Amino acid sequence: MRSHPLTASGLSRSYGSLEVFTDVDLAIDRGSKVVVLGLNGAGKTTLLRLLAGLDAPDTGEVHPGHGLKLGYYAQEHENLDLDRTVLANMKSAAPDLGETDVRKVLGSFLFSGEDVDKPTSVLSGGEKTRLSLAMLVVSSANVLLLDEPTNNLDPASREEILAALASFEGAVVLVSHDEGAVEALAPERVLLLPDGVEDFFGRDYLDLIALA
Numbered sequence: 090m091r092s093h094p095l096t097a098s099g100l101s102r103s104y105g106s107l108e109v110f111t112d113v114d115l116a117i118d119r120g121s122k123v124v125v126l127g128l129n130g131a132g133k134t135t136l137l138r139l140l141a142g143l144d145a146p147d148t149g150e151v152h153p154g155h156g157l158k159l160g161y162y163a164q165e166h167e168n169l170d171l172d173r174t175v176l177a178n179m180k181s182a183a184p185d186l187g188e189t190d191v192r193k194v195l196g197s198f199l200f201s202g203e204d205v206d207k208p209t210s211v212l213s214g215g216e217k218t219r220l221s222l223a224m225l226v227v228s229s230a231n232v233l234l235l236d237e238p239t240n241n242l243d244p245a246s247r248e249e250i251l252a253a254l255a256s257f258e259g260a261v262v263l264v265s266h267d268e269g270a271v272e273a274l275a276p277e278r279v280l281l282l283p284d285g286v287e288d289f290f291g292r293d294y295l296d297l298i299a300l301a
């Protein structure tokens with residue numbers, strides 16, 4: 090049997106009488122890039138939270154594969170310690186990386202010079218997004234679950250971050266309404282919610298993103 094870092098089977102989730110999705114199966118291959126699409130309210134964030142273990146499904150199971158290291162990004166920037174500096178947050182995400190390398194990665198996420206000594210609490214929304222994503226990329230995560238990672242980024246930051254994600258060696262599961270971000274990730278597969286249909290990703294799906 091092929092080993093997958095992350096699989097899920099028969100996932101269903103309701104909120105009261107609202108059935109968000111039922112019986113969703115998913116298998117994330119090592120290093121694969123997957124996009125989750127669906128209209129507003131189809132359950133994309135809900136699914137990512139189930140996969141991240143932040144919420145429990147009503148039915149079904151999430152199976153972490155051997156050696157799985159998950160990284161989860163949501164707009165709340167839950168991985169940031171606001172009391173620490175930018176540099177200190179990065180060091181905690183990658184304790185084995187030397188300071189020169191940490192600064193190099195920070196530079197590629199457009200933090201340079203004195204920026205890295207700022208307390209994280211003073212960063213703008215877009216800067217927090219950049220730092221959160223930089224931390225995930227240097228962490229030892231091998232599956233990234235990303236919920237709208239480009240939402241509040243200016244064009245230059247967006248380009249840098251998409252380049253970093255495109256070269257990320259682990260698997261990425263992306264929820265995004267940003268057509269350019271989906272294209273840049275070059276996903277092999279798409280999961281359509283709420284039906285849970287899986288397919289190979291083709292350019293036709295870019296039209297769906299405009300609707301979603």
Ligand SMILES: Nc1ncnc2c1ncn2[C@@H]1O[C@H](COP(=O)(O)OP(=O)(O)OP(=O)(O)O)[C@@H](O)[C@H]1O
Pocket residue numbers: 104107109127128129130131132133134135136301
């Ligand atoms: N804690 C909650 N309590 C009640 N309903 C919820 C809760 N969380 C989500 N929902 C509902 O579940 C549905 C799915 O929400 P979810 O955020 O997963 O959708 P989405 O596909 O990510 O949407 P969008 O594209 O707008 O971000 C929505 O109708 C939402 O209102």
